[in-house]
Amino acid sequence: MRKLIWGAALAVISYVTTRLLSSSQLLVEQRYSTTVYPRIAAFLSRTAGRFSFSLAEILLLVFLAFPFVYMLRKPSLKRFIHLLVSYLTTLFVLYFMFVSLWGLNYLRLPLGDIMGLSLRPSSVEELRDLSLYLIEQANEYRLLVREDEHGVMTLNDTRRESLHRVQTGYDIAQGLVPELAGVYSPPKGALISTALSYLGIAGIYSPFTGEAHININMPSSSIPATAVHEAAHQRGFSREDEANFIAYLVCSLHPDADFRYSGTLLALNHTLNALYRADRKVFNEIVILYSDGLRRDLAFVRTFWQRYEGPAERAADRVNDAYLRANQQQDGVASYGRMVDLLLAFARDRGIIGVETDGEAGPEDSRLFVEGSLTARQRQTIISGLEPHEMTYGQARNFMERPARGVTPYSGAVEHIFVHPLIPFPEVTFSHRQANGFDDWFVTSKEFQLLLEELYTRDFVLVNHEDVYEEYMVSGAWRMRRKELWLPEGKKPLIISIDDMNYYTYMREAGLPDKLVLDADGRIALAGRRRDGTEYVSRTACVVPVLDDFVSRFPDFSHKGAKGTIALTGYEGILGYRIQHANPQRHDEQTAVMPVVEQLLKSGWRFASHSWGHRDFSAMSYVNFVTDADRWQTEVGSLIGPTNVMIYPFGASVPQDSPKFAYLLSQGFRVFCAVGPNSFEQMASGRPAVMKDRRAVDGIALRQKRHEDIFAAERVLDLAARPIR
Numbered sequence: 001m002r003k004l005i006w007g008a009a010l011a012v013i014s015y016v017t018t019r020l021l022s023s024s025q026l027l028v029e030q031r032y033s034t035t036v037y038p039r040i041a042a043f044l045s046r047t048a049g050r051f052s053f054s055l056a057e058i059l060l061l062v063f064l065a066f067p068f069v070y071m072l073r074k075p076s077l078k079r080f081i082h083l084l085v086s087y088l089t090t091l092f093v094l095y096f097m098f099v100s101l102w103g104l105n106y107l108r109l110p111l112g113d114i115m116g117l118s119l120r121p122s123s124v125e126e127l128r129d130l131s132l133y134l135i136e137q138a139n140e141y142r143l144l145v146r147e148d149e150h151g152v153m154t155l156n157d158t159r160r161e162s163l164h165r166v167q168t169g170y171d172i173a174q175g176l177v178p179e180l181a182g183v184y185s186p187p188k189g190a191l192i193s194t195a196l197s198y199l200g201i202a203g204i205y206s207p208f209t210g211e212a213h214i215n216i217n218m219p220s221s222s223i224p225a226t227a228v229h230e231a232a233h234q235r236g237f238s239r240e241d242e243a244n245f246i247a248y249l250v251c252s253l254h255p256d257a258d259f260r261y262s263g264t265l266l267a268l269n270h271t272l273n274a275l276y277r278a279d280r281k282v283f284n285e286i287v288i289l290y291s292d293g294l295r296r297d298l299a300f301v302r303t304f305w306q307r308y309e310g311p312a313e314r315a316a317d318r319v320n321d322a323y324l325r326a327n328q329q330q331d332g333v334a335s336y337g338r339m340v341d342l343l344l345a346f347a348r349d350r351g352i353i354g355v356e357t358d359g360e361a362g363p364e365d366s367r368l369f370v371e372g373s374l375t376a377r378q379r380q381t382i383i384s385g386l387e388p389h390e391m392t393y394g395q396a397r398n399f400m401e402r403p404a405r406g407v408t409p410y411s412g413a414v415e416h417i418f419v420h421p422l423i424p425f426p427e428v429t430f431s432h433r434q435a436n437g438f439d440d441w442f443v444t445s446k447e448f449q450l451l452l453e454e455l456y457t458r459d460f461v462l463v464n465h466e467d468v469y470e471e472y473m474v475s476g477a478w479r480m481r482r483k484e485l486w487l488p489e490g491k492k493p494l495i496i497s498i499d500d501m502n503y504y505t506y507m508r509e510a511g512l513p514d515k516l517v518l519d520a521d522g523r524i525a526l527a528g529r530r531r532d533g534t535e536y537v538s539r540t541a542c543v544v545p546v547l548d549d550f551v552s553r554f555p556d557f558s559h560k561g562a563k564g565t566i567a568l569t570g571y572e573g574i575l576g577y578r579i580q581h582a583n584p585q586r587h588d589e590q591t592a593v594m595p596v597v598e599q600l601l602k603s604g605w606r607f608a609s610h611s612w613g614h615r616d617f618s619a620m621s622y623v624n625f626v627t628d629a630d631r632w633q634t635e636v637g638s639l640i641g642p643t644n645v646m647i648y649p650f651g652a653s654v655p656q657d658s659p660k661f662a663y664l665l666s667q668g669f670r671v672f673c674a675v676g677p678n679s680f681e682q683m684a685s686g687r688p689a690v691m692k693d694r695r696a697v698d699g700i701a702l703r704q705k706r707h708e709d710i711f712a713a714e715r716v717l718d719l720a721a722r723p724i725r
Helices: 002-021 025-033 036-049 055-073 077-101 103-107 111-115 124-142 159-173 193-198 220-234 240-253 257-278 280-289 292-306 311-326 332-349 363-371 376-384 393-400 435-441 445-457 505-509 543-553 586-602 622-640 659-666 699-704
Strands: 203-206 211-214 407-410 415-419 460-462 469-474 477-482 485-488 492-499 515-518 524-529 535-538 565-568 606-609 645-647 671-675 681-683 690-696
Touching (some): 002 103, 036 211, 055 211, 077 103, 111 332, 124 332, 159 220, 159 240, 220 240, 220 292, 257 280, 257 332, 435 699, 445 543, 485 492, 492 543, 524 586, 565 645, 586 606, 586 622, 622 659, 690 699
Parallel strands (some): 460 492, 671 690
Antiparallel strands (some): 203 211, 515 524, 524 535
């Protein structure tokens, strides 16, 4: 009985404490949620993370099974009363542990205050705009994810393996919300997932063991967002609406398309539910914008949960409602809907929704559809203003989608590959003291020619960045977005970039050309010296003339004359011309290079910054970084003209919320290219920027057959010319 009294005392202390602190959110935030709790959670998470199975599930099983085992051994009234007292004491202690280990986070500052968001009542128009934005995002991401044999979205890897990718999203999101920082064990697929399905539960967090659990039987499209949601609880965000918003935020920043798609579906579901309650007519007007793949996925999710509806699910819902109210979420399960307030506040803060500047739309504006310059939101605004007899949505869509015969809109992934300057004389380069480096990072002229043939047979077509992205204004702020790209049916867009086409001294020493020149016909060619010292001019020693000639033979390999993007540094000049300020003859070199630059631009080539000194931006001090950026503009940008493309040296990007990134934006850069295993793309939130990853095509990639989805490496790699390693 003494234990029961002590347990009851602990429970009373816990209850009184929560009541006293309920009006001291800042105190809880500063003294518990951001100081004490992270240490508790990290310790519990690390401990439980050592086991592949769930400690919480084992403890729950013991807790539920023990009474039956205990009573079956020697049933009696005395033993039953003893068991009852023991369990009541245990429940009191568990309540104390719950409050101490996690529950106080219900009393922390609201996430909106932490992020500086202004939550306020919203209009139907704002709900509608947010819904249209999310539909547009969901349709785009749907094109980037995998499908199973039934045409339903599936994950990049297995369900359980995907849970290990949750931390990646949080590593990025902590730059926007520092309170999301920390490394925790990944969520675990629950062994009792079938039972959770009958209870209508997608995931659950155990504050006693620091483990996040996922109903692993759910449709694939729900798993990433649910995993990130439960990981938000792990990081001390107890409120359901905030965990949902965090799930959307973290998923939207994740490099993997299946996570971005899952998070967008979560946000879209909540937003459209709110819109349905607010204005069913508007809801019906915009759901027709769903892509076929999106419809299949939503139907699959709906069918999955309908299979498990019943008394257990309704009872669990009532228990959950009572639990939320007990923890001072007075709206009960309705608090799940408050996620939309956070979404709207975030969208307003980022300029995603707000007052449009386009003016009033009328039926005559339907002609703008052929321009390919309107967002889904703008199109829907026009369509909503049409009378039924003037143009139905289907007619307007068909009209919009046929600006020219034989082409179709493309909205899938835009592949982006890059190479370094070509090796024209392998026997010279691969006998150089840096032969292994050239073997790893470069391709030969022959291999590049074979690569172009492979890409052409795979139905790729060259595009420039300006064909794919555009800057636009919304609510007085500039943003970036994908343009509508129209290509012949079956064709896929491809961007090619070339790094370091500066012809550094070490390249010349290894048998690469000296510089780009104009031949007798005014075309781009390469000038260099053979091993015996004799000079040559060639059109097969560089990416530029090789690609120019290939496009002249196969014009359908280029969209509107696009070629490639040349990424230049400046510390040893550009294109083989020593125009850097340290060179006393720089003025002569600048005069000599300008006709080459003009011909490149005229023939469809574009330029990008690769920094001045080819140094790792992320490792540089801010002062040195600014000096480097300014020097590139002075020495290189002044010659090649404005460019909005930044190709990071070594592929090392800088955080989007850093002063370095802000400085690059101020210099006019909008497309930021790093290096990755695939052609990743993400529009920045709240700023006019698009993040991209490029695929390296070099000796390593060819030997390891890294890009088999876009070309066959064995048809490109010339082992006869390369060193034996």
